[in-house]
Amino acid sequence: MGRQIAMVLDLNKCIGCQACTVACKSLWTDEEGQQTMFWNNVETMPGRGYPRDWQQQGGGWENGEVRLGELPEEADYGSAIELNHEEVYFRGEDAYLHAKEPMPWGPNWDEDAGGGVYPNNYFFYLPRLCNHCTHPSCLEACPARAIYKREEDGIVLIDPDKCEGYQMCIRACPYKKIYFNKVAGVSQKCIFCFPRTEKGEAPACARQCPGRLRFVGFLDDPDGPIYALVYKWKVALPLHPEYGTEPNVFYVPPVLPDAFDEDGRFSDRPRIPMEYLRSLFGSGVDEALATLRQEMDKRRRGESSELMDILIAREWKSLFRIPRVRVAYNV
Ligand code: SF4
16 A cells, blocks of 8 residues: 555634635636535534535445445535626616525535534534545446546545546545536546645645644654644544545544533533534544643643644644655656
């Protein structure tokens, strides 16, 4: 097996600004047929996500076999917003800008709705992209053998010349992170900005993030932040590990203040139910949260904490350790 590039996202720093989404969209998916295509999106949790209800649509692996899920319906992606510019600016027929047609859904449609009951309501943002899985079910499901995983960095790509538009990959990806381009007739997905990473540059979503929450590097680099967060401190966890694809995008789970009790004082109950966090990040989330709390407490007492220093990332360059990669292209 070759090397694997990976990303860790600290959910405690995501402000839901969508700078990553816009950076990705303007770089890669601004053509016809890509209007509702978001290789990177940020959704509010708990929520139905994008495409709508992706967590209920199936895919991944079961007993060593690929499990084909449902194909999301068009309404699950919503539609590109057409505004009434003409009516407002040129015809004087309307005073306010608004969408011409009601929209069924869209990225972060249920923004900040979250869960829980006042005063113990809660939400957090979950940025999502293709996980460039170690065991990609999309690759296995493709009848045209159009999907491949690169030896040099483990990036999962779709060869547009081989793709015949069967969309089995979309059904097989449990994260629903492959999109179908009806105009081009092919499936398309996040390419981990490989033209940038090959030169040692971070992917656009990571470089543009004002919250500095995305770390990028190789999993096996013992001197990099990825290795420290995933293997040494064990605070970065894959999303839905039970899907069986072994994601290479990891999340530092959200640490919220405890819930209020009836007197308005902090109780010792977590604000976000642990069953919910376990359902997203697996059983390792208990230990990860305990470690995060312990290290936060150390800093509060004025003691040093290597983990907190990594996560705070005072220097943006400390987020990335991406050596240049030479890829043998057959052109
Ligand atoms: Fe394939 Fe989905 Fe995994 Fe990406 S997240 S490698 S599209 S199975």
